[in-house]
Amino acid sequence: MKHTAPLSVSRIASAKATDHDLWLSDDNGARGYGRLYLRVSPGGSKRFYYRYPRRSGGQDLTVPIGLYSRTRKPNHQTLGQARERAARLSASATDPLAMASLPETKSADPTCVAAPATSLTVSDVCANYVAFLEGENAVSSTEVKSTFKRFVYSSELGKVPAKDATKEQFLVLLRAAKQQSSSSTQRKLGSYLKSAFNRLVGADNDMAVDAPPVDSQIEVNPLASITSSKKTGVREHPIKTNDLRALWKRMQLPARDSGTVKLRAARLALLLGGQRGVQLLRVPRELLDLEAGTILLKDPKGKDRRTSPRQHWLPVAGQAKRELQWLDSYSAELGSPFVFPATDPSERLGEKEIGMIIKAISDEMLAAGECLTPIQFADFRSTVETTLAELGVPSDVMQHLQSHGLSGVQKKNYMFYKYMAEMRKALALWERYLQSLLDGSDPGRWGSDIADTTPRKQTSKPPLANGSGRDQA
Numbered sequence: 001m002k003h004t005a006p007l008s009v010s011r012i013a014s015a016k017a018t019d020h021d022l023w024l025s026d027d028n029g030a031r032g033y034g035r036l037y038l039r040v041s042p043g044g045s046k047r048f049y050y051r052y053p054r055r056s057g058g059q060d061l062t063v064p065i066g067l068y069s070r071t072r073k074p075n076h077q078t079l080g081q082a083r084e085r086a087a088r089l090s091a092s093a094t095d096p097l098a099m100a101s102l103p104e105t106k107s108a109d110p111t112c113v114a115a116p117a118t119s120l121t122v123s124d125v126c127a128n129y130v131a132f133l134e135g136e137n138a139v140s141s142t143e144v145k146s147t148f149k150r151f152v153y154s155s156e157l158g159k160v161p162a163k164d165a166t167k168e169q170f171l172v173l174l175r176a177a178k179q180q181s182s183s184s185t186q187r188k189l190g191s192y193l194k195s196a197f198n199r200l201v202g203a204d205n206d207m208a209v210d211a212p213p214v215d216s217q218i219e220v221n222p223l224a225s226i227t228s229s230k231k232t233g234v235r236e237h238p239i240k241t242n243d244l245r246a247l248w249k250r251m252q253l254p255a256r257d258s259g260t261v262k263l264r265a266a267r268l269a270l271l272l273g274g275q276r277g278v279q280l281l282r283v284p285r286e287l288l289d290l291e292a293g294t295i296l297l298k299d300p301k302g303k304d305r306r307t308s309p310r311q312h313w314l315p316v317a318g319q320a321k322r323e324l325q326w327l328d329s330y331s332a333e334l335g336s337p338f339v340f341p342a343t344d345p346s347e348r349l350g351e352k353e354i355g356m357i358i359k360a361i362s363d364e365m366l367a368a369g370e371c372l373t374p375i376q377f378a379d380f381r382s383t384v385e386t387t388l389a390e391l392g393v394p395s396d397v398m399q400h401l402q403s404h405g406l407s408g409v410q411k412k413n414y415m416f417y418k419y420m421a422e423m424r425k426a427l428a429l430w431e432r433y434l435q436s437l438l439d440g441s442d443p444g445r446w447g448s449d450i451a452d453t454t455p456r457k458q459t460s461k462p463p464l465a466n467g468s469g470r471d472q473a
Contacts (some may be wrong), residue, residue, distance in 0.1 A: 006134075007038060007079060010072060017042045026083070036086040048082040051087045063089060083131040090124070120200075120226045121150075122165050123158035125218075129196035132375075144192050151177050151189055156323055162197070163217045170223055187228045192222040195291060207451050237379045237387070238386040245437040246370040248362050252438075261330070262357045264323050265340050265349055266377070271320040273427055274384035277351035277377060279312070283339045288324060293317055295324065295339075295445045298405045312403040316423035318431045351377075384430060391429055392446030397422045 017040045026036040034052045050063035067075035126148040128449040133141035178186035288297040297312040355377040362375040363386035399417040433443040
């Protein structure tokens with residue numbers, strides 16, 4: 001029995017074979033390329049294989065990669081390592097059938113197959129980079145993959161050998177991307193392409209890399225001298241007080257068509273201080289500690305955090321904690337590893353879905369005359385920062401709350417405990433402000449005493465989403 005969907009750590013963990021081997025395919029939607037497979041035996045072993053695309057009149061050729069392990073350890077492969085190995089095998093053999101007679105290398109990995117070098121195409125370079133990002137569970141992997149699929153894989157440049165691709169050819173591609181989409185898309189595409197090539201150009205000279213991911217024959221990055229278009233800046237549209245009042249009131253309404261999880265996720269993004277949706281929605285349940293009142297987000301933004309995302313701890317109390325109690329119980333009953341499960345419990349909710357629910361509410365508000373300009377999910381962040389500044393919250397507290405502008409060892413490592421208390425106070429003040437929009441109460445200011453509004457008893461376990469588990473808050 002074969003399943004066609006991208007592999008994930010949770011999917012591998014839940015895979016079990018009964019009478020026959022179970023084969024799981026790491027299907028990214030591409031056709032005509034080889035593919036990574038995981039074979040699950042009835043005895044419980046899990047082993048990776050790479051299968052070359054079938055040639056006309058030929059036979060399938062499958063190369064063993066190694067036993068699976070969730071973490072790195074000798075003679076095993078993590079999902080990220082297996083994907084890199086698969087990308088290398090895909091790119092390094094001119095004739096797949098020749099692989100059967102090639103000797104093994106003397107590396108520590110007994111499944112590493114030596115192969116003659118060949119020219120990677122630009123598309124191959126992009127695919128290799130996507131495989132690396134997915135293996136590292138990078139936040140940007142989905143967007144990078146979709147961007148390459150849209151602009152590179154089907155283009156003429158995508159078929160050009162990467163070592164022969166020129167700056168002029170990439171400029172043509174990037175200018176076309178701007179015409180088809182926007183300057184923002186053009187900048188992102190250029191950045192992704194530059195990073196993809198940098199990964200292969202620098203691998204041979206990086207002593208931290210055990211072995212280059214691919215013998216690319218690329219000596220220089222053709223995008224190195226290309227400058228990006230001028231950035232217009234981050235969207236800064238704080239929501240006006242009356243508009244925020246109407247929005248927050250509508251976000252309390254029960255039984256919205258878009259579903260309980262999505263509405264609660266949108267409320268939490270606001271209640272937790274305008275957190276970035278892409279980071280909040282990725283949080284697994286294991287990083288939520290309701291007893292301690294904390295949730296851990298992984299922030300990969302910033303040059304010093306690309307290889308190891310900064311741990312962004314947040315306190316949870318009051319309404320935010322009540323929302324998370326409901327979600328944790330709901331996810332547990334679904335068997336989902338995520339705090340914000342999607343329709344498929346093995347997947348998480350997407351940021352676009354939260355943006356859509358806010359757009360739907362904004363459209364209702366515009367139609368009812370409750371606001372004059374549209375409201376976007378992207379407006380939450382600047383709204384929280386602007387409002388809390390007006391309420392007297394110090395700028396360094398806001399920096400830690402929203403995880404931006406942080407640098408230096410002291411700020412990143414030694415100020416954790418102090419700022420947990422400061423952030424807890426800021427979030428309590430913010431919740432009081434949101435409540436004041438509904439009932440006209442006095443939210444107070446930063447210097448005043450702010451009580452924790454978390455109830456002592458945990459809320460009861462909610463029913464599944466079958467219509468009876470709609471939001472009643």
